[in-house]
Amino acid sequence: MLRLHDTATGEVRPLGPNGAAEIGIYVCGPTVYGRPHIGHGRATLVYDVLRRYLEWSGGNVRHVSNVTDIDDKIIRLAADEHRPWQDVARRYEDSWWSAMDRMGVARPHVAPRATDYIGRMVDLVAELVASGAAYESGDGVYLSASAVPGYGLLAHQSIESLRAGARVELNEEKRAPIDFALWKKAKPGEPKWPSPWGGGRPGWHTECVVMSLELLGDGFALHGGGEDLRFPHHENERAQAVALGRPFARHWVHHGMVLFGEEKMSKSVGNVVDLAEMLDSHDPRAYRLVVLQAHYREQVKVDESRLAEAARTLQGLDALARRLAEAEPQAATAEPSCEVTHDFRAFMDDDLGSPRAVARLFDAVKQANTALDGRQVKEGVSLGRAALAGFEALGLVATGTVEVSEQAKDLARRRDAARAERDFALADTLRDEIVALGYRVEDTAAGTRVLR
């Protein structure tokens, strides 16, 4: 059973009931005001791995991830471009799903848009106002943080120290600097939805409360997001649920940030790497491997050499897949090695120890190759199948086959003929021609093999 670190308690503890019970996972999704970068990529990969692993372990997962399609940045961009905010939001939502598909990220079971839930958000804010926890002011409705028992749980700070450290500019409309907006009254020209406090739009933190409770139910299993969302976003989500008296996430998961070079990737530093561009220049699986080789709670350093290195590593995995495809007819009954699977599971169950789990699988890859080298086919296939199955459980699929053009196939056939006649000069020339087409060449017992 999976044990996971919980930000609320600081402990690694069981995620909750496995098996038939539904495991509700809510992951904070994108605000669609720009193209996704590799930081978004890591975030989705981390939770994709979590989800896949739970499902592989027999869990019945319901994965919900929101799309924030209205916010200040979207409004500003729409104004700059003189087009409706909906166009901006939809354009970047499309680029989001496109990039996620390319990374092999499983789509969430439900991906609600914030603007589809505004009526429910208004209801929730009204309830908070009625309870006395929230108050209306000149520019919106705010939640009073001091009205929430245990405010600061996720920040691991007392309300006093949060108050002392608040860097938020003084806002006359708030009673306390740490209070946060539930509803923002529309300024002239801004998009607005009706509410008891006039036209406006919801504050960011409210949508996740409404959608997670609505789609997963009270006391859902897990709420995840980046370390940077721990405070204030998640703290403020939780505050609303607590103020309403509704059981919220039972488990809080936060993953580390992506560093490009030595510091956090951010627009102000100018080191943002566009996700789609990165996927253009590397095997799309390479980034997943990079992410898996670092523990999800640690920061991960990414750069070109790291991605290229991972891509090379994957070639070795693909090579094994090809060997297995050839050897399997002779070892149809070979079961995946239980030892490998057992170790893999043990590492993953311990707070998603993917670096160790992956290392164990690579160990099995080597063992499999060694066995196959030694003609212990059944042993090799057993080890290899377990390794590839483990990688697949993490969303990393090794490919034993490659699309090869007719031209290259023809050259390969001619090269085999030349080699059969021991005309190696011609064979080498033909090999160069195949390589010039962008392929790699390997000789096997079955003849020339052409690879990407």
Next chain:
RNA sequence: GGCGGCGUGGCCGAGUGGUUCAGGCAAGGGCCUGCAAAGCCCUCUACCCCAGUUCGAUUCUGGGCGCCGCCUCCA
């Protein structure tokens, strides 16, 4: 100022109070190969500094130095 994390071999990155070793990539040598490639074998370079606890610390404690993150509607 408050809170948290990290400093490991050429690079990335796990882990542990001691005995054989993370793993990946790179480098050197070898096996295999017509030559390569792939694969395998061997080799190499470690645990930031200073104290302390201990028979023994990279691993625990304290201090120091350095780096990173959060406290801003940044994943």
